[in-house]
Amino acid sequence: MQPRAVDAAGVAHEQASAEARIVSLVPSITELLFALGLDRQIVGRTGFCVHPREKVRQVRKVGGTKAVNIDAVRALRPTHLIVNVDENERDTVDQLRAFVPHIVVTHPRTPRDNQSLYTLLGAIFSREEGARRLSDALENRLHEAAAHTFPAQNVLYLIWREPWMTVARDTYIAAMLRLVNWRTLPDVRGGAAGAARYPVLTTLDFDHTPWLADVDRILLSSEPYRFTQAHCDALKRDPRLATKRIELIDGELVSWYGVRAIEGIDYLMQRAARG
Incomplete structure (x- = not known):
């Protein structure tokens, strides 16, 4: 059988048989696999793979995205393992490579990269038609976003506290926000002069972070740290931030790849349109 698709690691994958056994270590891609109709072949997922809620409950957990239970994966006898450059540890993947025949590496960097992701998984698992439908739906959303003029906004997108953590401009999240003309600060790119893709901020005051x-x-x-309205209200009480608009945002709709990106673009357009 000839190779059909090349993953983010440059590995060419042959078309899988109908008896493929898939373990996904990426929550958003687990959801995508179900959207492609691969329910019967998904045998393992992480505890963070929570969508579609009723269906994932029937699938065995194998730990977390970074704390993977190697023995639990081995016991499921997977033929295919789906991993992501940002979400899974290289050492863990190398251990799994010893007994999983096919490891599919993913690494979407922009919303449009989801089209390649749909095509990749559709080709490997014989779901080309479903992949095309998703690609068409995504293309429509991207076209709608590009057709609108959104007011420019500088945003600080917080993903963690104690310490505060945000996102660099070369992350998928930042690329999603740019669709509605929201530019992330600080203006850094991961890997540039040693900068981190997810920078740590020691404080949120103007003396130490003048770009604020x-x-x-x-x-x-809302993820990976689950910020709540209480956190939002606490920041609003800080007189140093009195001029800032401070609000919660759905992290799944902004950061998840796959099928959720289609809904995520709609979500961001609605948020931006409200001003």
Whole structure:
């Protein structure tokens, strides 16, 4: 059988048989696999793979995205393992490579990269038609976003506290936000002069973070740290941030790849349209 698709690691994958046994270590891609109708072949997932809620409950857990239970994966006898460059540890993947015949590496960097992701998985698992439908739906959303003129906003997108953590401009999250003309601060790119893709902020005051004066919105994500309205209200009481718009944002709709990106673009357009 000839190779059909090349993954993010440059590995060419042959078309899988109908008896493929898939373990996914990526929550958003687990959801995508179900959207492609691969329910019967999904045998393992992480505890963070929570969508579609009723279906994932029937699938064995194999730990977390970074704390994978190697023995639990081995016991499921997978033929295919789906991993992601950002979400899974290289050492863990190398251990799994010893007994999983096919490891599919994914690494979407922009919303449009989801089209390649759909095509990759559709080709490997014989779901080309479903992949095309998703690609068409995504293309429609991207076209709608590009056709609108959204007011420019500088945003601080927080993903963690104690310490505060945000996102660099070369992350998928930042690329999603750019669709509605929201630019992330600080203006850094991971890997540039040693910068991190997820920078740590020691504090949120103007003396130590002078670029904070240029921030219009502070967005508190629902994941990976589950920010709540209480966190939002606490920041609003900080007199140093009195001029900032501070609000919660659905992290799944902004950061998840796959099928959720289609809904995520709609979500961001609605948020931006409200001003």
